[in-house]
Amino acid sequence: MQAQSHHDDLAHQDGLAHDDDQDRAASVSAAVTIGKSANEVRSLWLDPATLPRIMEPMARITPRADHTADWEMDAPLGRTLHWRTRRPEETDRLGWTTVDGADVPNTGTLILRPAPGDRGTEVTLKLRFDPPGGLLGSGIARLFHVVPREMAMKALYNFRALALTGEVPTTEPQPAARNGGMDK
Amino acid sequence: MRALCWNGVNDLRVETVADPEILNPKDVILKVGLSTTCGSDLHLIDGLIPTMREGDVLGHEFMGEVVEVGSEVTKVKRGDRVVVPSFVSCGECFHCAQEQYSLCDTSHPKPELAEPILGYPTAGIYGYSHAFGGYSGAHAEYVRVPFADVDCFIVPEDVSDETALFISDAAPTGYMGADFCNIQQGDVIAVWGCGGVGLMAQQSAKIMGAEFVIAIDRYPERLAMAEALGAVAIDYTKVDVVEMLKDLTGGRGPDACIDAVGMEAGGRGIQQAYDRVKQALYLETDRGYALRQAMMACRKGGTLSVLGVYGLMDKFPMGMIINKGLTVRAAQQHGQAYVPRLLEHAQRGELTPAAMATHHFSLEDGPKGYDMFKHKTDGCVRAVFKP
Structure with missing residues (x-):
């Protein structure tokens, strides 16, 4: 699995300068190969229950009946960020776009292509965050508790696990000598 | 329940914690019969592996013994x-299909901690730090076992x-480790660590037909x-190991060398002193004396064949591998590939x-x-615990 980040062109156009590469990484991508056909991968992705499962606990997602979904992400200083997303109108595209009024406008794009040999389907998830100027000033990496490239990578790891095993790996809750004996 | 918990470097305590629960439908809960110490735990206890909590x-x-079964468990x-x-x-x-079970692509709940260290997450491990998944361990009265139909093997009555x-x-x-050596008739196998x-x-090397096996320890x-x-058996504090191995093999050297020591190897002389100092200063995590000697011999x-657990070792004598044309095999254990035949070897009295x-x-x-x-x-x- 590889995740890549590149500089946010908009940030450069705005003349914003950051020392930390991570701060400027408003566009990220990650990829996994899943040993399933593209059709199987596509139908799992389109199941409304999938995105909430693979994004948990990074984001809390509530699917709605009209192919939209409400997202909540925890942010530093006790803030919670909200937005609503909708699926692309083109039926051959997979992913989401935020509708007007999002705290952090963003898009997710899922790209499927056949893997070589009998290795299934290569799945790439591209995330792009376009925070309003004030938020970007504090740096994209500090916008959420999780940095976007980790978010893309972990979501795809979980997506592959769900596709192959029907489960998302978890350890919570489990025994530990903290938090009253249970890790939550 | 009671469980043996890590609370910091060289700080183990038995504490009362919550019982484990079924979290996914292929899980079972095991009532632990026996558990044991492993040399690799010492790396955690000594603080050489990060991401413990x-x-x-x-x-x-x-x-x-299986005491609770998830809704999608069919065999156990x-x-x-x-x-x-x-x-x-x-x-x-993909990896499980090739019997590379410790490289499983789906069992790590915290892949974001492993990817920066290794490039790709490995399988999760019980009780072995959060970079290896953070699964709660088995020094406890009960333990949760995911993918039970794949990972639980029924023990025959006579074992x-x-x-x-x-x-x-x-x-x-x-x-x-012996399997990695592809043992042929007449092969001599040397194993560092007893x-x-x-x-x-x-x-195992004997079971696989090695001519003879040499064991090195102190x-x-x-x-x-x-x-x-x-x-x-060779006591490495009493002889020159490389010379001794040449003597025992008519000057050929062992056909395969297995390192079952790892990052906390003991040793002698200047190289050992160098390794100890660097480890003490956290310039690197590994001493590596046994591995270097195995490459020479x-x-x-x-x-x-490398079984010892290593972190990040610098000053690795790569030239030895290239110029001697060595084949290096290494892995964490792909246990699910071997357990059935090991139980059979145990039943026949070959594995004790x-x-x-x-x-x-x-x-x-x-x-x-x-x-x-x-x-x-x-x-x-080995210390064995019975809850």
């Missing part, structure tokens, strides 16, 4: 007496709990145990790991058991 339950080598039943390899493996992914216990980790790790994994590698009781399993074109259980403790005495194991007090090869 205070309160983590240790233990990755265990057997027990309540009441089954089972042994479980230390890596959590799904049986469905004892103690024998089954070591078929969780020491035996499959040692057996895999701990649980080393002893099992030695016995503790008399461990060397005696290796001899009892049929190996030629191995015959040209031979195989170096139970003798390694030199010291028995209640779970409550777990910290004492680890202390004896760490310092090899009273000839302790």
Whole structure:
């Protein structure tokens, strides 16, 4: 699995300068190969229950009946960020776009292509965050508790696990000598 | 329930924690029958592996009885007496399909911690830090086992709990190390380390038809145990190991060398002093004396099979591998590939790991058991805990 980040062109156009590469990484991508056909991968992705499962606990997602979904992400200083997303109108595209009024406008794009040999389907998830100027000033990496490239990578790891095993790996809750004996 | 918990460097305590729960439909809950110490735990206890959290339950080598079964478990039943390899493996992914179970692509709940270290996450491990998944360990009364139909192996009636216990980790790790050597008629195999994994590698090499096996260590009781399993034992503090191995092999050198020591290898001389200083200063995590010696001793074109746990070692003599044309094989144990045949070897009396259980403790005495194991007090090869 590889995740890549590149500089946010908009940030450069705005003349914003950051020392930390991570701060400027408003566009990220990650990829996994899943040993399933593209059709199987596509139908799992389109199941409304999938995105909430693979994004948990990074984001809390509530699917709605009209192919939209409400997202909540925890942010530093006790803030919670909200937005609503909708699926692309083109039926051959997979992913989401935020509708007007999002705290952090963003898009997710899922790209499927056949893997070589009998290795299934290569799945790439591209995330792009376009925070309003004030938020970007504090740096994209500090916008959420999780940095976007980790978010893309972990979501795809979980997506592959769900596709192959029907489960998302978890350890919570489990025994530990903290938090009253249970890790939550 | 009670569980043996890590609370910091050299700080183990038995504490009361919550019981584990079924979290996914392919899980089972095991009532732990026996669990044991492993040399790799010492790296956690000594603080050489990051991403431990205070309160983590240790233990990755265990057997027990199934007491609760998830809704999608079809083969394993309540009441089954089972042994479980230390890596959590799904049986469905690319790597599991190739029997590379410790490289499972789906069992790591925290892949974001592993990817920056290794490039790609490995399988999760019980009780072995959050970079390896953060699964709660088996030094406890109960433990949750995911993917039970893949990872639980029913123990035949004529195999004892103690024998089954070591078929969780020491035996499959040692057996895999011998398997890496692709042993041919007339091959001589040298094994550095006579701990649980080393002893099992030695016995496995014999099972696979090695002409003879040479065991290298410095503790008399461990060397005696290796001899009892049929190996030629060498005390590395008393002889020049490389010269001795040449003598024993007509100048050819061992056809394959197995490193069952890892990052906390003891040794002699200037190289050992250098390794110790760098490790003490946290300039690197590994000493690596055994590995360097194995590379020197191995015959040209031979195989170096690495089972010892390593972190990040610099000053690695790559030229030795290239100029001698060595084949290097290494992995964490792919236990699910080996457990069925190991149980058969045990039934036939060819594999006898139970003798390694030199010291028995209640779970409550777990910290004492680890202390004896760490310092090899009273000839302790393995401390075994019964909850």
